[in-house]
Amino acid sequence: MSEVILPTSEVIFTLDGVTVTAQSGQTVMEAAEAVGIYIPRLCHKEGLEPYGSCRVCTVTVNGRPASACTTPVADGIAVESESDQIRAWRRTVIEMLFVEGNHFCMFCEKSGNCELQALGYRMGIVAPRLPYLWPKRPVDASHPDVLIDHNRCILCARCVRTSRDVDGKQAFAFVGRGSRRHLAVNPGSRLCDTKLDVTDAAVDACPVGAILRKRRGFETPIGRRLYDHVPIGTGVEQPVELTIREGSPS
Amino acid sequence: MSKPKVATCSLAGCFGCHMSLLDIDERILELVDLIEFHKTPLTDIKRFTARCAVGLVEGGCANEENVEVLRTFRRHCDVLISLGDCATMGGIPALRNFVPLEDCLREAYLAGPSVYNPGGDVPNDIELPLLLDKVRPCHEVVKIDYFLPGCPPSADTIWAALKALLSGEPVELPYQLIKYD
Numbered sequence: 518m519s520e521v522i523l524p525t526s527e528v529i530f531t532l533d534g535v536t537v538t539a540q541s542g543q544t545v546m547e548a549a550e551a552v553g554i555y556i557p558r559l560c561h562k563e564g565l566e567p568y569g570s571c572r573v574c575t576v577t578v579n580g581r582p583a584s585a586c587t588t589p590v591a592d593g594i595a596v597e598s599e600s601d602q603i604r605a606w607r608r609t610v611i612e613m614l615f616v617e618g619n620h621f622c623m624f625c626e627k628s629g630n631c632e633l634q635a636l637g638y639r640m641g642i643v644a645p646r647l648p649y650l651w652p653k654r655p656v657d658a659s660h661p662d663v664l665i666d667h668n669r670c671i672l673c674a675r676c677v678r679t680s681r682d683v684d685g686k687q688a689f690a691f692v693g694r695g696s697r698r699h700l701a702v703n704p705g706s707r708l709c710d711t712k713l714d715v716t717d718a719a720v721d722a723c724p725v726g727a728i729l730r731k732r733r734g735f736e737t738p739i740g741r742r743l744y745d746h747v748p749i750g751t752g753v754e755q756p757v758e759l760t761i762r763e764g765s766p767s
Numbered sequence: 768m769s770k771p772k773v774a775t776c777s778l779a780g781c782f783g784c785h786m787s788l789l790d791i792d793e794r795i796l797e798l799v800d801l802i803e804f805h806k807t808p809l810t811d812i813k814r815f816t817a818r819c820a821v822g823l824v825e826g827g828c829a830n831e832e833n834v835e836v837l838r839t840f841r842r843h844c845d846v847l848i849s850l851g852d853c854a855t856m857g858g859i860p861a862l863r864n865f866v867p868l869e870d871c872l873r874e875a876y877l878a879g880p881s882v883y884n885p886g887g888d889v890p891n892d893i894e895l896p897l898l899l900d901k902v903r904p905c906h907e908v909v910k911i912d913y914f915l916p917g918c919p920p921s922a923d924t925i926w927a928a929l930k931a932l933l934s935g936e937p938v939e940l941p942y943q944l945i946k947y948d
Contacts, residue, residue, distance in 0.1 A: 615856075622947035623852055623859070623918035629948065638945055643914035644855045648907060651864040739948075748942055 530594045539590045546574055546585040549598065555750035556598055557607055557636055559614075559724055560673035561586040565682065568674055573610050573636065575603060582606070604640070611636050612645035617696075619651065619668035620725075626734035627726030629742025633671060634725075635749035654699075659707040662715035662731055670700050670727040680719035688713040700727070770800075771820035771933060774844060775807040778833040779860040779902055780826025783919045784851035785809070788823070790922035798926075801933050806843075815843040821932060822846070823925075824911075826853045828903045829860050832896035841909040846932060850925070852918040852947065854905045861902040868900055913938055917946045 525540045532549055539548035544567060546556050560571035569587035576585045577597045585598070597603060614620075614633060622628045654667035672691070677700075680688040688711040692701040702711045713719065720728055739745065777785060785808065791798065805819050806812045822844030828834050841847055852858040863871050876882060876889045905911050913932075915924055924944040931938045 619865070621859075621862070625948070634947055637947065638942065641940075641945060643916050643945060644849065644904070644906060644911075649857065649861075649864075649904065651861070651901060653865045746943060 528590045528592050530590055530592065530596060532596045533599050541590065543590050544586055545576060545578070545583075545588045545590055545596055548590045549585065549596075550753050553754055554598070555753035556585045557639065557750065558586055559632055559636065559671065560675065562675050562679075562722060562724075565675065565678045565722075568678065571610065571614075571671070571673055573607055575606050575610075577603065607636075608640050608642060611640060611642060612647055614671050615642075615645050616647045616649045617652070618671060619654065621668075625669065625726040626729055627669070627723075629737065629739065629745055631726060631744075632724035632749060635744040638744060639748040639750065657702070657708045658731075659709035660711075660713060660731075661709070663708060663713060663720055664729055664731055665700065665702075665708055666727055666729070667699060668727075669725045671725055672698060672700065673724060675722040675724060676700070676719045676728055679722035680713070680717065683718045686712050686717065686719070688717070688719060770803045772805040772817055773802045773807070773821045773823065773929075774805045774815070774819040774840065775809065775823040775850075776825065776836055776840060777808065778824065778826035778836060778854070778905070779829035780851065780853045780858070782808075782825070784823075784825040784854075784925075787851075787917075787919035787922050788925050791926045792922070794922075794926055798929070801930075815839065819844045820846065821848065821929070823848050823850045824854050824905055825850045827857045827860060827905060828899060828908050830896040830898045834899070834908055837905055837908055846912045847905075847909065848913045848915060848928065849905045849911045850915050851920055852916055854911075855914050855916045856904050857902045858918065864901045868898060871898075915940075918948055920944075921946070 525542055528539045528541050530537055530539065532554060537548055537552055539551065546558065546561065549556050556574045556576065558571070558574040560568045561574060567586040569584040572584060574585040575582050577583070578588055578594050611633065615637065620633070622634055625631065628634060656667065657665040674691065677689040677691065680686045688702055690701050691698055693699050702708050715730060720730060775785065789795070804810045805817060806815050822840040824837060824840055824847060826833070828837060849855045853860060857864065872889050876884055877887060913928065915928055917924060921944065924940060927940060927944055928938050
């Protein structure tokens with residue numbers, strides 16, 4: 518990708534009624550984050566092109582639902598993010614992801630560090646209101662160092678995009694449409710037939726326990742995992758205090 | 768005034784949630800001041816003879832007996848709580864939901880690598896409850912009022928929920944007490 522430098526200008530819009538100053542070219546999510554407001558997300562990951570598939574970051578822009586990760590800021594727009602209606606939409610999206618896959622947190626290696634689970638915790642979900650689908654999905658353990666458990670895949674495409682845009686490999690892709698859509702590797706073959714390496718950024722891109730390094734399960738004890746004590750998004754809402762380096766002008 | 772009664776049961780569960788209930792340590796003394804255990808494996812009372820304020824249900828529904836016990840609990844308890852992951856989402860027993868029931872039975876009683884069954888019979892006694900096609904979370908069978916996820920839910924979670932319920936407070940669990948593992 519070639520770097521295109523566009524002149525930036527200030528854009529003023531409102532977020533939940535509060536006036537926010539942003540730079541043109543920023544997305545609503547980026548502008549919110551810059552002022553310490555966290556908008557929940559799953560398919561978006563910093564450094565990747567916005568994808569807008571999971572709809573967890575849904576906000577309303579002038580009353581219309583839009584994904585905050587793909588919507589650019591514009592002068593004068595009124596963005597709502599924390600209304601009861603929007604929270605209910607987001608919660609339903611998370612519940613749908615829980616029932617349409619097979620998410621057994623009690624023995625998942627990703628538990629405690631899983632973003633889907635963390636969003637469930639943050640939203641206070643104790644049980645989904647939708648019936649479980651129990652789809653039958655395979656596990657691909659053919660690769661010597663990495664495995665794919667399709668039971669846990671939420672189709673966020675973070676591995677697809679990371680492998681393509683960061684690792685330059687295109688190890689992952691989607692095949693199928695609608696409810697039959699699923700993650701594949703060089704469609705038709707197994708993970709061991711790809712160029713995926715255990716050190717690839719794509720392995721770390723998975724927000725859930727669908728792509729895992731082998732022989733590394735349950736490394737972090739309960740109580741010391743990412744989301745054991747603080748909700749996901751805390752870092753955005755309470756920016757870590759900047760430490761002034763010695764010798765820097767004060 | 769008599770103390771409110773609490774009933775508990777374990778359906779398709781491992782009794783781990785009951786162990787977690789006992790894990791409230793010395794708070795159990797406070798608990799027996801607050802409540803009286805009615806039908807529960809802890810008292811070995813087999814039948815409901817009184818209305819219960821709270822029913823704690825561990826485990827999901829894997830067979831027709833689980834469904835019957837769950838419905839009995841619903842009839843006799845004012846407030847019914849799904850206790851733990853098996854009750855809220857099926858849990859480990861629900862791993863059989865990806866395999867047809869016939870294949871499950873064949874693996875367990877005929878084809879499994881450690882099976883010794885020269886008669887080749889699959890248990891089919893009239894006394895045995897029939898298995899459901901799939902293991903169901905409790906709220907897919909009866910109305911459930913509160914959910915305490917976790918495998919098991921921590922003693923602190925159970926204690927916080929019970930105490931709030933028994934003192935008429937809203938059940939609002941802090942972040943650290945809602946866990947799915």
